[in-house]
Amino acid sequence: MDCDRFREVLPELLANELGASDLAAADDHARRCAECGRELADHRKAWQLLGVLDEEIVVAPERLRQMAAQALARAVAEPTLEAGASIEPAGGAAGGATVRVVTHSRWRLWRQVAAAALLVAGTALTTRVWIERRAALPDFLDDADFVQHFELIRDLPELDLEGDLLDVDDELLLLNAMRGA
Amino acid sequence: MQDAVEQPGSDPGQTWMLAFQRGDEAAFTALVGHYGAQVIGFFRRGGADGAAAEDLAQEAFLRVARARDRYEPTAKFTTWLHRILFRIALNDAARNRWRRSVGFAAPRELEEPAGAPEPLADATAAPLPVLTRDELREQVRAAVAELPEPQRTALLLHRFEECSQEEVATTLGLTVPAVKSLLFRARDNVRKRLAPLFADEVDHGL
Numbered sequence: 458m459d460c461d462r463f464r465e466v467l468p469e470l471l472a473n474e475l476g477a478s479d480l481a482a483a484d485d486h487a488r489r490c491a492e493c494g495r496e497l498a499d500h501r502k503a504w505q506l507l508g509v510l511d512e513e514i515v516v517a518p519e520r521l522r523q524m525a526a527q528a529l530a531r532a533v534a535e536p537t538l539e540a541g542a543s544i545e546p547a548g549g550a551a552g553g554a555t556v557r558v559v560t561h562s563r564w565r566l567w568r569q570v571a572a573a574a575l576l577v578a579g580t581a582l583t584t585r586v587w588i589e590r591r592a593a594l595p596d597f598l599d600d601a602d603f604v605q606h607f608e609l610i611r612d613l614p615e616l617d618l619e620g621d622l623l624d625v626d627d628e629l630l631l632l633n634a635m636r637g638a
Numbered sequence: 639m640q641d642a643v644e645q646p647g648s649d650p651g652q653t654w655m656l657a658f659q660r661g662d663e664a665a666f667t668a669l670v671g672h673y674g675a676q677v678i679g680f681f682r683r684g685g686a687d688g689a690a691a692e693d694l695a696q697e698a699f700l701r702v703a704r705a706r707d708r709y710e711p712t713a714k715f716t717t718w719l720h721r722i723l724f725r726i727a728l729n730d731a732a733r734n735r736w737r738r739s740v741g742f743a744a745p746r747e748l749e750e751p752a753g754a755p756e757p758l759a760d761a762t763a764a765p766l767p768v769l770t771r772d773e774l775r776e777q778v779r780a781a782v783a784e785l786p787e788p789q790r791t792a793l794l795l796h797r798f799e800e801c802s803q804e805e806v807a808t809t810l811g812l813t814v815p816a817v818k819s820l821l822f823r824a825r826d827n828v829r830k831r832l833a834p835l836f837a838d839e840v841d842h843g844l
Contacts, residue, residue, distance in 0.1 A: 468822035472803075496829075502836050503829040507797055509775045510782070514679035518671060524696055525670035529663060532703035 458482040463493045471500055651715025659706055670699050673719060676799075680723055683794055685783025698722050713808065720799065720809040724791045774835070781831035788812075789824035796821055 458466075458479075463486045469475045470483050487494040650672060657665035677698050681691035701722045709718070769777065782790060788810050795801040795809060807817045 468818060471822065471825060472818065499829050499833060499836050500825060503825065503832050504797075506774070506778050506832055506835065507782070507828065509771065509778050510683040511798060512679075512775070514675045514682060516675045516678055520692075521671045521674040522667055524674060524692070524699060525667040527696060528670070528699040528703045529666060531700050532706070 458486040460486075460490060460493055463487070463490070467497070467500070470497070471504075649711075649715050651719065652711045655702075655706075655709050655715060656711060658703075659709060666703060669702070673716075674699075677719070677723065680794055680799070683779065683782060683798055684727065684790055685779050694726055697726055701726070714805075716799070716801075717805060717808055720791075720795055720801070720805075724788065724809060727787055727791050769835070777835065778828075778832065781828050784831060785824055785827055789820055789827065792817060792820045793824040793828070 463483055466475055466479055466483055470480065475483060487497045651669060654665040654669040654672070658669065674695060677695040678691045681694040682688070686694060698719070702719070705722075782793065785793065792806050792810060795806050796803065801809065803814050803817050803821070806812075806821070807814045810817065810820075812820070
């Protein structure tokens with residue numbers, strides 16, 4: 458097995474999905490090739506290092522009950538609840554199953570007004586830019602001769618007379634020369 | 639009601655969710671109690687700090703609660719829950735919160751205080767510092783946090799939630815070959831990111 462083939466089978470090797478013969482060949486290659494061997498070793502070390510994240514997460518049951526109560530309250534209040542609304546445990550710090558939803562309707566109104574104003578301003582600005590750009594379209598696009606020349610150049614072979622590849626700049630130079638003529 | 643809470647059956651999440659659908663709010667509380675730490679852990683491993691992970695978990699359970707009427711037990715509950723976690727991970731606001739809470743620093747940056755002496759002329763000859771387990775955890779967490787979606791979710795589900803490649807594929811809406819490729823790219827990115835920690839002379843006590 459060579460390095461290219463090793464890299465090809467590496468994903469399967471790491472996923473323990475490699476057949477016996479390929480596995481033996483890959484192991485053999487990893488022993489003989491320092492670079493591939495190191496890459497394989499690093500992959501295994503990285504996988505092992507990920508284990509440090511496998512810590513046990515301990516959350517106080519009371520916190521989880523509070524989380525459930527808040528989720529329920531927000532889900533119930535969904536049609537009228539705003540992003541800026543807050544949810545306060547009705548029973549104070551002790552939490553409990555019931556919560557009080559506090560909404561701020563004045564902010565809601567202002568946000569709607571601001572959003573509408575932004576929408577109008579954005580639309581006006583976009584329209585103006587579009588009109589200005591449209592007006593600035595180059596007039597040579599209406600020039601039948603130019604378009605004909607352009608189509609001629611477009612259909613040119615990709616190699617110039619010296620056998621080099623034509624690139625976009627070459628084509629533009631040619632185009633300008635033809636326009637001048 | 640109590641039956642659903644105390645005897646959840648083979649797929650407790652599914653049982654609790656169906657009970658919740660019938661109006662049993664205690665079942666929802668039981669569900670959050672059962673899966674809460676797991677969901678917080680998912681976001682912690684993905685790079686969120688404690689408070690951000692709880693916020694994201696709160697958002698996940700809010701989505702579960704909102705989906706009450708639409709829920710259908712067609713798949714394992716955890717597969718359905720993981721789809722929600724994935725959507726949250728994809729959400730821009732959530733992702734920003736997630737990523738903001740960690741930063742990747744090279745091992746030497748952790749070791750050197752301001753005003754530290756100049757490094758040796760041959761830096762490669764200097765031994766890498768041995769990190770404490772907490773520092774190491776932060777480095778690894780940061781490496782995972784830097785992964786693009788859906789690589790990160792795929793890796794988290796496969797490595798820590800014991801999801802098979804098929805389950806990851808179902809969760810992410812991808813084919814199994816696509817998930818295999820995704821997982822390899824995730825592993826490769828983590829490997830590159832953690833490479834500075836792999837010096838032979840460094841023993842991280844693993």
